[in-house]
Amino acid sequence: MIKSVICDLLGIRYPVFQGGMAWVADADLAAAVSESGGLGIIAGMNMNGEQLRAEIKKLREKTDRPFGVNVMLMSPFVAEVAEVIVEETVPVVTTGAGNPLTYIKKWIDAGVKVIPVVASVSLAKMVAKRGATAVIAEGGESGGHIGEAHTMPLVPQVADAVDIPVIAAGGIADGRGMAAAFMLGAEGVQLGTRFLVAKECNIHQRYKDEVIKAGDMATVVNGRRIGHPARALKNPFTKLFSARENDLTVDDEELTAFGTGALKKAVKDGDWENGSFLCGQVAGLVKKEQSCQEILEELVLEAEALLKRAATRCE
Numbered sequence: 001m002i003k004s005v006i007c008d009l010l011g012i013r014y015p016v017f018q019g020g021m022a023w024v025a026d027a028d029l030a031a032a033v034s035e036s037g038g039l040g041i042i043a044g045m046n047m048n049g050e051q052l053r054a055e056i057k058k059l060r061e062k063t064d065r066p067f068g069v070n071v072m073l074m075s076p077f078v079a080e081v082a083e084v085i086v087e088e089t090v091p092v093v094t095t096g097a098g099n100p101l102t103y104i105k106k107w108i109d110a111g112v113k114v115i116p117v118v119a120s121v122s123l124a125k126m127v128a129k130r131g132a133t134a135v136i137a138e139g140g141e142s143g144g145h146i147g148e149a150h151t152m153p154l155v156p157q158v159a160d161a162v163d164i165p166v167i168a169a170g171g172i173a174d175g176r177g178m179a180a181a182f183m184l185g186a187e188g189v190q191l192g193t194r195f196l197v198a199k200e201c202n203i204h205q206r207y208k209d210e211v212i213k214a215g216d217m218a219t220v221v222n223g224r225r226i227g228h229p230a231r232a233l234k235n236p237f238t239k240l241f242s243a244r245e246n247d248l249t250v251d252d253e254e255l256t257a258f259g260t261g262a263l264k265k266a267v268k269d270g271d272w273e274n275g276s277f278l279c280g281q282v283a284g285l286v287k288k289e290q291s292c293q294e295i296l297e298e299l300v301l302e303a304e305a306l307l308k309r310a311a312t313r314c315e
Contacts, residue, residue: 019070029198036296056069066092069085070093072096096117168190175301175303175304196211197286207270214284219281223245233283240258
């Protein structure tokens, strides 16, 4: 069985994180991933402090295994969410969409393991210096908010730059991606798109169906003009967003307002016309709905077999 230093650090069976996807990663999904041996993560982006506290309580009623909370630093509720994490002694925090330095010391002092998502070597070095337990190096192949660097060049550069474990994210959906991540110097992987179609994932069935039928060219990135590039499935909403983004008569405030609430429409309503169906480039590899346990076991067994086969080629 594949095991790495991250398993010992966090007390998990498999070195696999479930992405903290806003409006998607609730207590049901996170608990199922944690109970199956990975690190389930509740998304804090769309919750205020008390809503997050309720989700944490719900998760703890389903599992006693380690879990995490993802804090999106652009959230209007970030300060109160940060306090709830301390008050509830959350085992692990991952962060995204910003610089977490304001909150790192508070969390570390409370015994929380802090694992920021980074899209550059400079941010990885900065958070490592401040005491981060590990970093998630996320390439632009991923769904949702992305950086400029891609997974293949980003992961080994981050691994070379810091002396803490690196988790690879972006473009990973099966054992091949996991095996490749280990060869690049990672100690684990984070998956988002693959868990969209988990049986325990509570998104609208239309969302799952669109991910399963997607191909290699099914996604597009919008939002670069307003400084928040995000990858989603191509649909009427992304087409109209792109047209407005390229129209200089549409100002940034209007463009931002147009996108507000679109993810919720996708997740809750399955609104193909007006929703933002965030999804990574690996959608073409995701072909079926499975339980979290089936996903994790299939992922790890395939990666293990590939790594063993790779070793024989050097004899």
